[in-house]
Amino acid sequence: FCRVDPYGFERPEDFDYASYEAFFSRYLVVLTRRAIKWSKLLKGKNSIQKTLKVKRYIRKGIPNEHRAVVWMIVSGAQANMEQNPGYYHRLLEEEKNDKLVEAIKTDMNRTFPDNVKFRKNADPCLQHPLYNVLAAYGHHNKAVGYCQGMNFIAGYLILITKNEEESFWLLDALIGRILPDYYSPAMLGLKTDQEVLGELVKMKVPAVAELMERHGVMWTLVVSRWFICLFIDILPVETVLRIWDCLFYEGSKIIFRVALTLIKQHQAFILEATNFPDICDKFKQITKGTFVTECHSFMQKIFTDPGSLSMATINKLREACREKVLSQG
Numbered sequence: 001f002c003r004v005d006p007y008g009f010e011r012p013e014d015f016d017y018a019s020y021e022a023f024f025s026r027y028l029v030v031l032t033r034r035a036i037k038w039s040k041l042l043k044g045k046n047s048i049q050k051t052l053k054v055k056r057y058i059r060k061g062i063p064n065e066h067r068a069v070v071w072m073i074v075s076g077a078q079a080n081m082e083q084n085p086g087y088y089h090r091l092l093e094e095e096k097n098d099k100l101v102e103a104i105k106t107d108m109n110r111t112f113p114d115n116v117k118f119r120k121n122a123d124p125c126l127q128h129p130l131y132n133v134l135a136a137y138g139h140h141n142k143a144v145g146y147c148q149g150m151n152f153i154a155g156y157l158i159l160i161t162k163n164e165e166e167s168f169w170l171l172d173a174l175i176g177r178i179l180p181d182y183y184s185p186a187m188l189g190l191k192t193d194q195e196v197l198g199e200l201v202k203m204k205v206p207a208v209a210e211l212m213e214r215h216g217v218m219w220t221l222v223v224s225r226w227f228i229c230l231f232i233d234i235l236p237v238e239t240v241l242r243i244w245d246c247l248f249y250e251g252s253k254i255i256f257r258v259a260l261t262l263i264k265q266h267q268a269f270i271l272e273a274t275n276f277p278d279i280c281d282k283f284k285q286i287t288k289g290t291f292v293t294e295c296h297s298f299m300q301k302i303f304t305d306p307g308s309l310s311m312a313t314i315n316k317l318r319e320a321c322r323e324k325v326l327s328q329g
Contacts (some may be wrong), residue, residue, distance in 0.1 A: 075174075109165075137172065154167060
């Protein structure tokens with residue numbers, strides 16, 4: 001058995017190799033079939049039109065060998081990179097803000113301690129490109145600078161693209177466009193979206209919303225890391241990458257689909273909780289096990305389980321929740 005997965009993450013002591021092998025041998029067949037379809041679709045081009053067919057392909061998963069290219073195109077990062085040649089390298093050469101540099105360096109060793117590629121003795125060690133991407137981004141987007149959580153996202157981008165400049169532009173697509181205001185100092189967008197999730201749970205899984213309210217558990221306690229880290233370190237790597245495939249193409253509502261599916265699927269289990277710590281523990285447990293490991297069936301569920309979820313609904317809820325968050329602030 002391999003103690004380290006293909007992305008460099010060490011598997012935990014209690015890793016269930018048998019059920020993972022069973023899942024992966026089935027999933028490999030799917031991946032092979034998808035890879036052939038994607039090769040035909042891309043034909044070595046660097047452009048994809050947004051069509052229903054492409055949306056369907058993306059929901060069924062992008063094979064790893066095409067992932068970086070497709071993410072770059074559908075997120076708009078590719079176009080931005082081409083319109084700003086040399087920009088990334090100029091950012092690296094600029095004078096750096098000391099406080100920003102210090103904050104990033106402090107988090108270097110805390111980024112994926114369980115990943116062999118991010119260790120100081122790795123060759124090449126990915127801490128260096130990670131530092132570059134975060135430092136460049138902090139100077140590119142001064143309103144955000146650097147905030148915890150960004151290191152994990154940039155780290156994942158580097159693992160997939162194996163390219164600093166592409167990782168920088170993908171990070172820009174996520175923070176600048178796809179996720180509304182998650183990483184600004186006030187984190188208004190993040191706080192708003194946690195409230196929005198609460199409202200959606202009231203609509204779609206009312207018993208769980210009622211339980212949370214009865215025990216005074218705020219949503220931020222159980223889901224803030226889901227939002228901040230975009231499910232990194234919460235769900236298995238393959239599943240996170242499948243979620244990101246859709247996130248880059250369809251935008252932030254995917255996060256709500258995933259969260260609602262986890263909650264809805266485990267409703268009975270969550271409702272067994274009888275007190276505050278118990279609820280928090282249940283929310284930790286629902287992100288483990290075969291339901292989330294089987295990324296292919298999991299991704300089918302996120303588009304059926306929560307039912308319809310339009311961007312219009314989310315935007316309306318965001319407006320109302322933002323008012324609420326601002327009035328509390």
